[in-house]
Amino acid sequence: MGKIVISSNATLDGVVQDPDGEEGFELGGWFHQFVGVKDFEDWGAREQEEALSAEALLMGRRSSEWFASRMLSGEGDVRVSPVWANRIKSMPKYVVSSTLEDPRWSNATVLSGEVVKEVSELKRKVDGEILVYGSYQLVRTLIEQNLADELRLVVFPVVLGTGLRIFDETSDKKPLHLVNTRKIGDGLLFYTYEFVQG
Template identity: 55%
Template sequence: MGKIVISTNSSLDGVVQDPTGDEGFRLGGWFTRAEPRDLQAWTELATAETRDTAALLLGRRSDEWFAERWTARSGAWADSMNGLPKYVVSSTLHQPRWTNATVLRGDAVTEVTRLRDELDGDIVVFASYQLGQTLLEHDLVDELRLVVFPVVLGAGRRLFAETSRAKPMRLVGTRALGDNLNLVTYRPDRHGNA
């Protein structure tokens, strides 16, 4: 059985929108303003995470975004990213843009539950915030990995949206990255003891 992992970058106040500034959000680009030493540590973490990933799970817009930026890249990290099996949840997409991708049509919850039952290993969700919110709401997330950047934006889209009930989490790890970033890892507390 697979494990659904949401892995994302976040501001201190939980904003995940437009970290690289490519989307035109007025506060975008906060990721790229990090210190070089911090970004180097982040790159090492992301490269290792990719090696330990069984598959990627994405929404349609994330498939397009990653395909545009990663298909032509080369090197160990790019080869790993491009070679991973990818599953794109979409009711409108017919042909995924990124390499080695399969479209999951139909009800997202049903399709992701089936995928988790069929695959072994980490099924990582990158940058697919609407999909992530759906997975959180339906208790399909097995782990949250948040790299927290030292900036408060005060506005923007957050990973955590309104839910039908509280979602208790348990902190299972923290790790400093470079001088200013922190990786925090949470798992759902299915017993509500957090």
């Protein structure tokens, strides 16, 4: 049975929007601005460890296109090791989209049907962790439909006051259980929560 793991970076007030500043959000770019070299080294090591232990990657169309454009152009991601990049490229990927026909990735499958049914089937099919990067519209659906099992959140030391948050649109309370917390580098905090399924 698969385990859906949402893995995200966020500001202290929960903003996940435009961490690299490429989306045009006026407060974007916070990922690079408020932490040092050791923070990024330790963050990268955590990302690599997580990717190596996962069985698959689940994304929405826009996040899939963003990752594919960077990974397949040869630019990669300078913050994370080639081991991480190679794992992401080779890992089975599932892209939720009703419009995408060619996901550009190797080893990628488009899930074009009803999201709850498709993801439920994916959880039955995959044995192990299914990581979700970015994909905040999909993430909200996974949380709302009680399909998410775990939330891993790296919190950056900045408050923006406005911007898109993971939990902006829940229809009811979503209890979580704190599993672990640790410091990453000198300025980042890493939280692991399990979703409490009622």
